[in-house]
Amino acid sequence: MDYKSTRDASVRVSSAQAIARGISADGGLFVPDGLPQLTGADWPRLAQLDYMERAKDILGRFLTDFSQEELSQCVTGAYGTGKFDNEAIAPLADLGQGTYMLELWHGPTCAFKDMALQLLPHLLSMAASKTAGGKTMVILVATSGDTGKAALEGFKDVPGTKILVFYPEQGVSPMQKLQMVTQEGGNVSVCAIQGNFDDAQTGVKTIFTDKKVAELLEQNNMMFSSANSINWGRLAPQIVYYISAYCDLLKESRIENGQGINIVVPTGNFGNILAAYYAKKMGLPIHKLICASNCNNVLTDFIRTGVYDRNRPFHTTISPSMDILISSNLERLLFDLCGENDGTIRGWMEDLKSTGRYEVSSDVLEKLHIHFYGGYCDDAATKDTIRGMFEKEGYLCDTHTAVGLCVYRQYQKDTGDDTPTVIASTANPFKFSTSVLEALKEQNVMQMDEFQKVAALEEKTRVPAPAPLTGLADKEVRFSGTCTSATMENVVLDMLGIQEH
Template identity: 35%
Template sequence: MKYISTRHSSQGAGETLTFEEVMLAGLARDGGLYLPLEWPRLSTAEWSAMRGLPYNEVALRVMRPFVAGTFDEDEFARLVADSYRTFESPEVAPLKPLGDSGLHLLELFHGPTLAFKDVALQLLGRMLEVRLAARNRRAVIVGATSGDTGSAAIEAVRGKRAIDIFMMHPFGRVSEVQRRQMTTVMAPNVHNIAVRSTFDDCQDLAKACFADLAFRDRHSLTAVNSINFARVMAQIVYYAWAALRLGAPDRPVAFSVPTGNFGNVYAGYAAACMGLPISHFVVATNRNDILARVLADGTMATAVVEPSLSPSMDIQISSNFERLLFDLYGRDGKALAAAMQSFRATGKLALGEAGFSSLRRLFDGDRCDDEETVSAIADCHKRYGEVLDPHTAIGYAAAKRNRRDPAIPMVVLATAHPAKFPDAVERAIGRRPELPGRLADLMDRAERVDGLTNDVAALKRMIDERMSAVQPARAPRR
């Protein structure tokens, strides 16, 4: 399997990388995002043969084409088994019907940090550790989180000798549970940073570090945000898992996906590119609705980020949308690079008629404000006895409003445990959900976090100083 950047033509067409190179790099050196040169397509017979298999086996069969040449089958099977052994549910991602409505909840919050990010990051952390050891290298992860990626990434790499992680979150714009899941980790390789700005600015700070090639090479920077294709790859699996349980490949399935950065729903698009029969996706957003707006009128235009009850989606620059744009631009990396440069300068990008028509064939968009979110939590609890977190509630509300064909089952991705957002849940159903046992004492744990303004020079100084102090002590064993 070979990979290219979405902006590959801007530095010379034809440059390809291996999965290992893509995983360790995170973001392409030309500023683009990596994706396969060609999507592997599975036959109807290959999809059918997966029905009834446990999650781990489906994962191996779906991901095998992507990692070929980097991991042999036995080694990769061990990594997958070790990753999902950390999940509370033996199914990894249980699928629950909501009565006879035709809607189903795909519970993706049974991992260590109670969010869907664990599904990919538990595996990514292990893959990074193995390949860094093989190269006798260490790496520095620089990342930004709107809430859940940070804790999942920290949990995946805490205590690893060859990896340090610098994770930024927007100060005061994540829930207390989300913050504490990050800031109460005292492992010496974990560095939490609260930035007095928005998630979009945090993400820009991370990208600026990668854009400084000398700094990037000095610290062997890598990424664990969904800009890293390895994240997308691991998330493809649960789309296949859910669809197979609902009758695929003999029948199509639809998905409603709460998303801000477009990474989660892009993994579903990747599954469709591999031949999984998906009728359409509902892109469910909160009041920060850039994705819903581009799906309504074909124009991607930024706006001011507004805090909401669903903070993980408080985003106005959806990085992963660039991967979809690459296909909409006919995989012309040079044209896309110019378009993205213009978008960063003007805050606006208009799709042509053909691109917009292609986009709408597979995607619908919707949005919920906070009141609609609370109402959706209350409605699902009253009708089906299920308590949803606010992000999942948006996916649920959007699913109900955007079923193209009632005969086609619709899967709502349940992206986080409701206990991560107790204030929103209490507002909807009158009681606060309890944290699972593994986090029962979270509110009593000490915190450690650094503050920072929106200043890339200050961020680089912090990383330089920390790494100059710790690298000799934590150099990989020879």
């Protein structure tokens, strides 16, 4: 299977090249030249497999220049090493009435990003050995919270790699920040940026496509790649867990083979729900994809109107990983919906860059409405949802998952749809102890330090706090630098020890 660029469909690269490069030289994103298909006979067979075997099967259909032995080595290295605290890797929790929580946070950093970022370093190392000619791979990451730590942990001390992470100084939770600034490893660096996630993401993309920087890296036997979801090696593993969730429902006789389900995804950068869309196009029987946003509801407005407009106030919310106004992965969806017309995509992306907005055609909007429902909720509704879910169902969820659950209830009210539904639960609630405690009406929360909050939440709910978070109390802060979007390039070169001539 070859891969092409959303901005130049004549580009053709292998899966190893797509993973190693991360982004096309023209600024476009790599997409597969066609999607593998799952038939009715595949589902009962896949249902009998465990998560790792399902991953090998699905990834083997996309990464065709990796041998089965190489893929097996990568998948086993990611999921079979005791890094996940649940042997199911991505278990389903039954909330009753045909609603299920897909828990994607049982990995080492307690967030859904582990599902891909435990695997990506293995894939990238093999891809580099096939395509990069011995160069050091420089992984450049912008994060709204969870990607940064998951990428740092995944690439920590991986030979032949360096990883540099930028996070918005005031735009992540205290626990997310602690996870990053205490990161161990000899090949890692972390820097705060004075601005929001969009500033960090735009800065990273600019550096990626800067020919002068590329020449400096070449002179030092280095090349850039990405651990953000712009990298196909991040997106492909996410397709697996939606297919696996359906297989689990089948195996447990919760649904019949071929029966449709809804999937609800809280998302900001659109990668997580795009993976579900690709799974649908492969044959997963999805009735509706429900896209859940917080107050930064640019995606909700886009899905409803066809107008993407980032010219709006940026809100710092209690679901910070979704505080995003430029959703990079939407470009891949639009490429598919407009019939892979790269000229159309270039026009829309140029409009976004120059004016901050674009409007899709009526036929694209019609296709969008067939597949997607968009909704959003504010912080107050998010807290109400956390409290109501815990008090009525005894289930404790984080601030992002609660956004998904709140929007799903809006969807049910609007449509009356009672299709079995899977909600992507994206983070452990202890990563956001302050907001979760406030939702549960705990007193004097702001007088506690971060680890007192974790202990208070554990005591109040009788839910055990995850060891990767409680263990941060004894970790030394290693990174305290800050920069602006204008100085990010200098920071990157300095981190890499590269001098400009």
